[in-house]
Amino acid sequence: MSKEHIIPDPIAAGLARGWKVIDAASLNEDRALRADVVIVGSGAGGGISAEILARSGLSVILVEEGALKSSRDFNMREAEAYPALYQESAARKSADKGIDILQGRTVGGSTTVNWTSSFRTPPDTLEWWRRQYALPGATVEASAPWFEMAERRLKVGDWQAAPNENNDILRRGARQLGIPTGFIRRNVNACWNLGYCGMGCPTNAKQSMLVTTIPAALDHGATLVTRARAERLAIRKRQVEELVCHALGADGLAPTGRVLRLRARHYVVAGGAINSPALLLRSGAPDPSGMLGRRTFLHPTLISAAFFPQRVDAWAGAPQTVYSDHFLHTGPVDGPMGYKLEAPPLHPLLLATKMSGFGQDHAATMRDFPHMHAMLALLRDGFHPESQGGHVRLRADGSPELDYPLNGYLWDGARRALLSMAEIQFAAGAREVQVGHEMAPRYASWQAARKAIPDLPQRIHLTRVVSAHVMGGCAMSGDERLGVTDAEGRYRGLGNLSVHDGSLFPTSVGANPQLSIYGLTTRLASTLAAALTGRPAEPLA
Template identity: 35%
Template sequence: MTQKKIAIVPPHGLKLTQAADIKQRKLHLKADAVIVGSGAGGAIAAYELAAKGKSVVVLEAGPYVPSEKFTEMMAIAMGTLYQDHGGQSNADGDISILQGACVGGSTVVNAALCFRTPDYYLKLWAQEFGLSNLSPAVMAPYFDKVEANLKIRQNGPHETSIGAEMINAGLQKLGIPAGVARRNVKDCGLTGFCFAGCVSDRKQSMLVTYLPWAAAHGARIYADTRATRVLAEGGVARGIEAEVVDPASGRKKADLRVDAPIVVLAAGPVQTPLLLQKSQLANSSGQVGKNFACHPTLSLTAEFDDKVDDFHGAAHSLYVDKYTLPEEGGYLLLNAVQDPVEASFQVEPGTGKPYVSYMSRYRNTLRLITLIHDKNVGEVSWKDGAKHIRYTVDDADFEAMKAGLKTNARVLFAAGARRVHLPSSQALVMESPADIDRVIDGLKNQPARYRYTSFHPQGTCRMGADPAKTVVNPHGETHDVRNLYIADASLLPTSIGYNPSETVYALASYIADHINAAHPAAAQG
């Protein structure tokens, strides 16, 4: 292990290598650890390993977009920061599956909402997956740690939005308790543009925290670099093969190989299983890519008599989790601000004059999101040389969605809504609370009928004690390949019904500690 001099974290920006910096056709690197992905899991693993003196290489398929280039226009953000330019979806094309695809990953474009993994799921995972090591007592210090490092705290009274205040009034009328969001944000500017990246670096994404910290400890970060194969010999990980791709032309610029005795995959729940499948590794269970879940969401849009102007403020500030555990209903309600481009296709008021009339009243609208805890019924795989995400909303999950939509609509009417629009292919409006049961009971679970969005893919490389049923052992190492670790939301054995970012932060920290314990000294340098 080489002792490295600790550099000072620069005030702005990140030292890394991009495609434009590469002059050779082939690069061959050596390191103690190579990490695929620079999002929540990858960045934390990179820092934790580098801080213990390991030489670390991070490979990120997406580009490096410094925060001063963020535009606060979703048009631009989707193309530069999101997977498939925001176009990733299930095979039916009716669920938009959004993931960050840039240096910093989804932490750059999420709304910074944080929840500790509920004890309910930690206990369930212990019972059903043998993860008794992830007890609430063991995980608590990891949550404490990432909360301190990422400035995760409850919103202050001013960190809200006009829409959230109106929804809160509705909740109070109904006697439903509102949760106050906890976010990894420092001195929030209240612009409402979390989903397009935080221009002023107030969101404590990996871009301004763990990645510059890892770089300060010597980690070498490569953007525009897509891993193509995991290297292993005799059941032991050896490194990664990758391609550096010019983001402007899409052409390969160089082949890159990293030889490393520790390999950590943190490319996310879609790309990590695809990489393992392509490498034909770690899949003796046949579970790689299976058990995909994604927390599908549907938004109801409420119209009010007066202008709301719910454009800015905290992107998320309140939630309702009274019904979130499966036994309570299996759904979570979240407020969110909405720009007019997104509002333009969220509902179908009717073609022509009804649509013009609806959009003319955009200032009078706000939305409330219903997110469901879903079953792990999907699968990520290769099909005809392209990724294929097979996932349809399960019938039982759709009933949970309907229950959530009913509560959602009641809250919006209690907040004073004149009418509430459903996100269906056809015009579907509730004019009063008396319409709620009739309209929502009539919904059928059909593809291309609703306008779903998912921000939380998960579950495709389950963690567990049984090698026949899971991909990764309780400490993050694959059952089949020694020294090959996974540290992203692929690990989650079940969906958790809440935003999973803090779960990933904590799990990545936990797994990094185990890697450091298992590899107290490394010598590639």
């Protein structure tokens, strides 16, 4: 790659220009700060909100629990990336340890470590929200201008390179069976096609909040506070008076004893769909609907591995470029649980901790790593009476955990998904398939897999379930009985608090959620900026 294709590090350049960045780990005394708006969280919702509000002339403080990292820190090493960039070192789990949950914990949040997959909110999801949650603006037509603005800002577009072998196996196998597939749009600029997006982009090609909206907000005078844990909102007479934050040490974990008190006219909670409800619960926020932290949704995700005669090298090349929604649309949205198929990148550490088996069986899997293909089925949760998701609750120390029961309705979807993935992999030429289940051997033929998979007992700790998508817990609704927030993201019961992240979604999305958050937050932040300034918001650049 020639030097003209290397995008300069915007973090280093901005710090040299004099950005206002406070690393709470370095504080030797308590601090008090004041602004027009305080934003908690710097991911998809917080980053978009920060740019729009700062461009509108409002003073903004952006608070992040993780550290400020940049391309100079992203060396494509898993052992360093996961502790530095993910919640709980990429080992966050549901309360019963049945689901592994991947979420970012760094400036830029999950946008810094995601795989760049960019889907607009599916039309049937929007229609469900419109009808069931009294959200008249949840239509394709009303959402389109906001999606377009976010897509221009973040360079979301069609991926021009051919899919790597890992993704092309999904495409070829599905084609053999007459199953339609599509290509995934990505938010990248001058991408090097490395395949290590989950460890932070070392070339600044990924158009995450880290290199787009946050630098823009800082250039417009915003202040970024890092390694500061938002502990509680001080509430009095239906208003937030201040945000109390605990400074964290250099490890980003243990409090140093220093306290930051942040005061503002308005507060935006954008910590993600586990941390946002948790902050509000710790703060004793009013909850007139009784829904705070409830109906929190994942895309519970099943895994199927296949072994091919040829090398797959699933770590190399753009991580996700092919998908199929065929099994999302086999019936009504509130019928049997549908699922989206994608092909994830594989890296040794993440694979070793997510695949089933142990001892000699696990060692054999790792020896076949270069020849391994992986497929994911993302189950669409939240549209059926037996599909209530989970709820965020607080541990004794105030930290959050997600209780997410898995019931028969979901296990029925899991069983069908494992069958679909195995059939596609064999159709693509796999010599063996091993689905993510502790009791599943390697199957040598589709006939053997088709016979055995339906009899696998589906339950936690046997079936491997993961998720990188957390949604809900502060659901928006026009009906105050069904939602914690209203259609503009305003928190019911508090006059100066909004929520701007994926916790707003009343159900799961049915697609990778980053673009849904971008589009929705672009609208909400623009409306909020206009309300606070009395003039139309400055658009995203």
